[in-house]
Amino acid sequence: MIAVTAERLKRSYAGAVSTLDATFLDHALAVARAAADVAGERIESYFGRGVAVEIKPDATPVTVADREAEDAIRAVLKKAFPDHAILGEERGREGDGEFLWLVDPLDGTKSFVRGTPYFSTQIALLHAGELVLGVSHAPVYGETMWARRGGGAFLNGRRVRVAATQRVGDAAVSLGNLKSLALAPQGWHALGALVAAANRVRGYGDFCHYHLLARGALDAVIESDVNILDIAALAVIVREAGGVFTDLAGAPLSLATRSVLAAVPMLHADLLDRFSRQPSAASTSA
Secondary structure: OOOOOHHHHHHHHHHOOOOOOHHHHHHHHHHHHHHHHHHHHHHHHHOOOOOOOEEOOOOOEEOHHHHHHHHHHHHHHHHHOOOOEEEEOOOEEEOOOOEEEEEEEEEOHHHHHHOOOOOEEEEEEEEOOEEEEEEEEEOOOOEEEEEEOOOOEEEOOEEEOOOOOOOHHHOEEEEOOOHHHHHOHHHHHHHHHHHHHOOEEEOOOHHHHHHHHHOOOOOEEEEOOOOHHHHHHHHHHHHHOOOEEEOOOOOOOOOOOOOEEEEOHHHHHHHHHHHHOOOOHHHHHO
């Protein structure tokens, strides 16, 4: 089992990369928010119009709204930070260096295409391997969240904090993409035991359950099939709201991250232990 505590992760997150001051981070965050607003306007102009859908080689959908939104974001970021690299969902990576913007212009394209409001624009900044700011903009849903390292997390201008829940039996848990977890006997067993132990289990998905976690309306989020572009901004927001955000093995996020265990501080270690524990022969044969 990987022994990772909430306090250790908090120290690591707060102590890394001391060279970026608050003035720079505030400016970069303002630029990211402006880029997200421009992207949101492009996306909203297409919402509900029945846009054509293409299927990419990875079997995921893409529309003109995805591509135009990313182009708009890139234009804003390049104007403000011409030397920064950008990694986007639709246009790939451009540039190198210690600053890397992570952009998913339209996370939740399937929801967008089907006319439901569970889609968002995700923008984060990675500096020397550390996620230092993030913006999650869901204009049709009516929520925008943002955070930068050391500055707290905000929802529509109001500062938010995670809940103080201390027991799994009192916890509200949300499940997202779980295909690979369901195919692993150990993970499936752990998930089933958690469903039985938790107070409430729902599947809000996409940006929505991370917003709920950060503002204290949910206690944990579990996913096993994600892309770093989907979650980078949300990780900063949850952390700055006081939560703990790792993968399902307890490791910090990286460009290769594919799973999520995000929770309030008092529950994260318990949940990590549950997903790290080997099931007994009796329980696996039942």
